[in-house]
Amino acid sequence: MPNNQFKRGELYSFITGKASTAIARRLQKNFKQQGVEITIEQWSVLYHLWKQDGMSQQELCNSTFRDKPSITRLVDNLEKQKLVKRVSSKEDRRMNMIFLTETAKRLQDQSMDIANQTLNEALEGVDVGDIDLCKAVLQQVYDNLK
Amino acid sequence: MPNNQFKRGELYSFITGKASTAIARRLQKNFKQQGVEITIEQWSVLYHLWKQDGMSQQELCNSTFRDKPSITRLVDNLEKQKLVKRVSSKEDRRMNMIFLTETAKRLQDQSMDIANQTLNEALEGVDVGDIDLCKAVLQQVYDNLK
DNA sequence: TTAAATTAGTTGCATAACTAACAATATGCC
DNA sequence: GGCATATTGTTAGTTATGCAACTAATTTAA
Numbered sequence: 001m002p003n004n005q006f007k008r009g010e011l012y013s014f015i016t017g018k019a020s021t022a023i024a025r026r027l028q029k030n031f032k033q034q035g036v037e038i039t040i041e042q043w044s045v046l047y048h049l050w051k052q053d054g055m056s057q058q059e060l061c062n063s064t065f066r067d068k069p070s071i072t073r074l075v076d077n078l079e080k081q082k083l084v085k086r087v088s089s090k091e092d093r094r095m096n097m098i099f100l101t102e103t104a105k106r107l108q109d110q111s112m113d114i115a116n117q118t119l120n121e122a123l124e125g126v127d128v129g130d131i132d133l134c135k136a137v138l139q140q141v142y143d144n145l146k
Numbered sequence: 147m148p149n150n151q152f153k154r155g156e157l158y159s160f161i162t163g164k165a166s167t168a169i170a171r172r173l174q175k176n177f178k179q180q181g182v183e184i185t186i187e188q189w190s191v192l193y194h195l196w197k198q199d200g201m202s203q204q205e206l207c208n209s210t211f212r213d214k215p216s217i218t219r220l221v222d223n224l225e226k227q228k229l230v231k232r233v234s235s236k237e238d239r240r241m242n243m244i245f246l247t248e249t250a251k252r253l254q255d256q257s258m259d260i261a262n263q264t265l266n267e268a269l270e271g272v273d274v275g276d277i278d279l280c281k282a283v284l285q286q287v288y289d290n291l292k
Numbered sequence: 293t294t295a296a297a298t299t300a301g302t303t304g305c306a307t308a309a310c311t312a313a314c315a316a317t318a319t320g321c322c
Numbered sequence: 323g324g325c326a327t328a329t330t331g332t333t334a335g336t337t338a339t340g341c342a343a344c345t346a347a348t349t350t351a352a
Contacts, residue, residue, distance in 0.1 A: 011261060015173060016190055018211055019284035020163025022291040027161060028340085041308065044162055058330060065164055070309060072332060077307075094317045094330040115157060122287045134283040137276050138165035141268045145168040174310085187338065204300060216339060218302055223337075240300040240347045 019122075027118045036111055038083070043111060045074050046083065049100050050108045054087075056095045083107070165268075173264045182257055184229070189257060191220050192229065195246050196254045200233075202241045229253075 028040050038046070048063040049055060055063070057071045064071070075098055078084040083104040089095040123131060174186050184192070194209040195201060201209070203217045210217070221244060224230040229250040235241040269277060 011265060012190070012193055013284075013288075014265065014281065015166075015169055015186075015261060016211070017163050017166025017170065019287040020161075020166045021211065022288050023161055024163065025340090026291050039307065040161075044158070047158055056330080065162070065167065066308095067310070068331065069311085069333080073308070092318070092330085096331070115161060119157060119160065122290055124290050126283055126286050130279055130283050133276055134280045135160065137272055137280040138159075140272050141165040142159075142168050144268055144270050145172050171310090185337065202300080212338095213340065214301065215303080215341085219338070222302095238300085238348070242301070 023118065023122050026121060027115060030114045030118050031111070034110070034114055036107065036114065038081070038107070038111070041070075041074055042078055042081075042083070043115075045071070045078060045098075046100070046104055046107065046111070049084065049098060049104070050112075053100050054097045056089070056097055058095070060098065078104075169264065169268050172267060173261060176260045176264050177257070180256070180260055182253065182260065184227075184253070184257070187216075187220055188224055188227075188229070189261075191217070191224060192246070192250055192253065192257070195230065195244060195250070196258075199246050200243045202235070202243055204241070206244065224250075 024040050027043075031038060031040070031043070044064050045060055048060060057068065057075060060066075060071050060075075061068055066074070075084060075086065075096075079086060082101055085099045085101060086096040087099055089097050170186050173189075177184060177186070177189070190210050191206060194206060203214065203221060206212075206217050206221075207214055212220070221230060221232065221242075225232060228247055231245050231247060232242040233245055235243050
């Protein structure tokens with residue numbers, strides 16, 4: 001039996017990612033309660049644009065760990081809500097560069113506060129060293145599978 | 147600044163659950179490659195029925211951490227694929243008891259093998275003690291938010 | 293014993309995911 | 323230049339999630 005063989009119940013919860021689902025739901029709820037009308041998926045796109053505005057859709061795919069159709073639709077919806085604008089690149093007309101609107105720029109601080117607050121709710125009572133170790137394990141898992 | 151305040155990049159990856167998404171995708175891929183034609187969401191329902199056949203939809207909601215409409219539709223699809231049958235309860239006619247078909251029962255061993263194999267891929271090179279600690283942290287997160 | 297409240301499940305609507313197939317543009321090689 | 327190949331993004335079809343509103347059956351309580 002391999003080293004890491006899980007017991008039944010544990011396997012389930014690890015695979016289905018109960019904890020990350022719970023965090024996502026809570027973040028969505030906190031956004032809503034504080035009047036931030038975006039989905040967490042939209043937030044994840046904005047998050048990367050706040051770090052670097054004007055990324056291409058392909059770059060957003062890589063950053064957000066989503067496939068191209070997903071980004072197409074997320075950008076569609078963000079555009080409908082007037083949070084980003086598609087600008088087709090002059091050097092390579094296949095590419096769309098995605099730019100934040102002023103509205104989206106104003107959302108950054110508030111939404112990052114909500115995200116941090118959500119994580120603090122999630123991690124209440126967890127030892128800081130344990131969090132670091134957990135982050136390392138999850139990173140290793142990601143690297144193993146990517 | 148609260149104890150658990152995350153640095154930017156770490157916050158993102160923890161919230162979006164990159165690792166659990168990666169595990170889910172790999173499990174789906176492994177199912178497909180080995181000819182098991184179910185989604186991971188369907189698997190999560192079957193998983194609980196394998197432990198205890200004949201649960202009600204509400205019990206499946208609690209076990210799988212999904213809401214009622216999700217379970218309604220998952221059971222719809224599982225029924226279409228002839229993997230489960232709805233039987234309305236004689237004691238309480240509001241309730242549907244969900245029963246595995248023979249086809250679904252035969253899927254158990256193979257799919258559990260694939261799930262274990264997937265976890266072993268995911269956890270390769272991770273210290274067993276660290277896994278335990280990580281499981282404990284994730285459980286705590288779940289408990290904090292539920 | 294009826295009326296109100298609760299519980300179990302379904303349906304409709306919006307968003308999002310994955311796969312596969314596709315159009316348009318760009319690159320590389322002859 | 324011209325054709326095969328890559329890359330970027332879109333569209334279509336299926337599955338899934340969350341929320342709100344709904345039906346039907348059951349329980350509680352006036």
